[in-house]
Amino acid sequence: MIFNSFDFVVFLIPVLVLYWLFFKKTAVAQNILLLMASIFFYAWADWRFLFLLIASILINYYLGLKIHNTLKESKQKMLLNIGLVFNIGLLVYFKYFNFFYEGFYKIINVFGTDLEYNTLSILLPLGISFFTFQTLGYLLDVYNEEIEPSNDLLDFSVFIAFFPKILSGPIERAGSFIPQIKKKRELSYATSVDGFRQILWGLFTKVVVAENCAAIANPIFNNYQDKPGSVLVLGAFFYAIQIYADFSGYSNMAIGISKLFGLQLTRNFATPFFSTNISGFWKKWHISLTTWMMDYVFTPLSFTLRKLQKRGLVISIVATFILVGFWHGANWTFIVFGLLHGIYFIPLVYSGTMNTSDIMAKGKWFPSFKEIYKMMALFVLVMMTDVIFRVDSVAMALDYFKGVFSSSIIEYPASYINANTLMIVALIGFFMLVEWVNREKKHDFEISNYNVYLRWSSYIFIFLLILFFGRSSDTFIYFQF
Template sequence: MVFNSLDFVVFVIPVFLLYWLLFSKSSVYQNLFLLLVSLFFYAWADWRFLILLLVSIGVNFYLGLRIYRTPEDRKKSIFLYLGLIFNIGLLLYFKYFNFFYEGFYEILNVFGVESSYTSLVILLPLGISFFTFQTLGYLIDVYNEEIEPSKNLIEFSVFVTFFPKILSGPIERAAKFIPQIQEKRQLSYQTTVDGLRQILWGLFAKIVVAENCAAIVNPIFGNYENESGSVLLVGTFFYAIQLYADFSGYSNMAIGVSKLFGIQLMRNFSTPFFSTNISDFWRKWHISLTTWMMDYVFTPLSFTLRRHQKKGLIFSIIATFILVGFWHGANWTFVVYGLLHGIYFVPLVYSGKMNSSEIVAKGKLFPSIKEVLKMILLFVLVMLTDVFFRVDNVAMGFDYLGRIFSFSIAEFPSIVLTSASIITLALIGIFVLVEWSNREKDHDFEISNYSIYLRWISYISIFVLILLFGKSSETFIYFQF
């Protein structure tokens, strides 16, 4: 039941009405209703793993309480380790078992031990990467005494299962989410309208920008051996935009839907392509994952290796980003993707600019030439690295990149003159223009300060573009994670 489907519209409208008309008397009623609705939503997506989700909730709720109530550090650590083993074990089995299983036999073959294997058919539970990271962070925060554990099973269950984020995030923190649902939510006109506005923009990003890009990208990547380097370069450009529009579109819709129920989810994308260095890019790209990895992987690792100074810092960054890449899927392509992004940080470490971050052209209408050049250079770097996000294997990724940087890159890519490309470029232009104008605001379509006439012109214009150029899609790239 994806957000851009008729099924979801039929689902969310009565849920919204019932939530505010019948269940708004107290937070208890609201939370119980949200829990039942969220479990139904997850079961609709894949009922076979509903029991697994419930077991995960029960185990993590219990362990959180035991960690908090155990005074001895050694025993407290035991419960934390049990939680780490349980949650990471779920991920390793359902998402990565075949990857390591096949890799083991491939290593045996390299050393001359002839062996054969058959991959196991293991279904991947939807949202497992997101809800296990949420519960992992929860247990670690309780252990570090940064939060107290939830003593209310219903509230904790809503934290894990809340339907706008259960399938594809954002990866919420208990410290921010649970306090919101401990109080009764009040229906707010401003928040509801802002949520609808964000949903509209997410729909535009997904079914207009991302899907029109996909119509160009898919044939190019599917037949890349027979395309010129210039066409392949065009393909990487459209894929980078598709990836961002798909990711940010889903996140905006998830955050917007959540606002309808009086709950604020964290921002997950903040116009990352207006960054001037890779560090700033990752502060704005998949923010919930990046901050999770920084807090629970990079920080403790860099602290452990602090005596090695810059070398220890570089190792911590690269290791963290390899995990960031590997989190996305059980394929060496994602490992290479993460490794490359980690390597891109090395010049920043040695220049001492890793922590520098600022909004480009803050308070100005246009960026400087220097800022434009930096943004273009960074975009090209990220764009080329995104190839490993799209291809089936590492060899194909390097082959694709190698073909880009061949003599045929000098050929004119006639594909850019097709009507599909011209229309898509125009739609991307609108997308970029709106995001640029809102780069200093809370989200990409935050136009509450416009006059009512300009607001309605904006709504109608986006809606018309969706009707004219929207393409149906029953999935998000995000869902594979």
């Protein structure tokens, strides 16, 4: 039941009507409905793992209370370690077991043992990477006395299972989300309209931009061996736009849907392609994951290695981004993807420019030539690194790059220069123009300050683009993570 499906509309409308007409009197009533809706939504996606989700909620709720109420520091640490083992253990078993299992046997067979092995058929629970990181962050925040633990199981359950974010984030922090659901929400016209506006933009981003890019990128990647370098570059370009539009579109819809219930989720994307260095890019790309990794991995690691000065900083960054890559899946491609992004930070560390990542051309309509050059160079770097993210193996990535950096890169891609491709490029251009205009605002389609005629003209125009150029899709890329 994805956001751009008819099934989801049929699900969402009754929940909204019940929420604002019959469950609006108290926060408890609102939260009961949200929890019931969230359980139904998750069970619809895959009922087999509903009990795993419930078990995760109950165990982490209990551990949070015990950590807070225990006076002995040694026992607090023991309870935290139990929580870390439980939550990380879930991820390792369901997501990474076969990766380590296969790797173990390959290492043994290097010594000539030639042992046979079969990987296990382990299904990946939907959303496990997202809700597990929420529970991990919650326990760490309670242990570090950053927040008080939730003493209400209903509130905590909604925090973990809230249906707009359960499958693909954003990864919420208890300190910002739980206080919202403790209070009764009031229906706000301005917030609801802004929510619908963000849903509309997310829907356009997904079904028009992402899916049209996929229509070109997927066939190229699926048959890259017989394509000239110029076509492979096109494939990399359209995939880079596809994955951004797909995930940012989902995030905008998730945030917009949450606003309809009077709840604010974390912004997950902030026009990352308008960055001039890799640090600025990651401050604006998958923000909830990046900040989680910075707070819980990079910060303690860099503190531990502070005596090594810049070398310690480099080690901390590279290690953090290897984990960022590995978070996406059990494949060496993701590890290499993360490793490269960590390496891209090294020049910034030694030049002292890692934190210089302000909004490009702030307060201006046009960037400088220097900013344009840096932005385009960064885009190409990210685009080519995304190839590793897209393919199934490192060997395939190397083969793809071999094709790109061949003499055929200057070959004219005649079969791809047609009206359909030009139409998609025009849609991408419109998409980027709107993001550029709104790059300093709260979200990519924040046009509340425009006059009523311009606003409605924008809504109608985007609706028509969806109607005429939208493509059907039954999944989001990040559901697999």
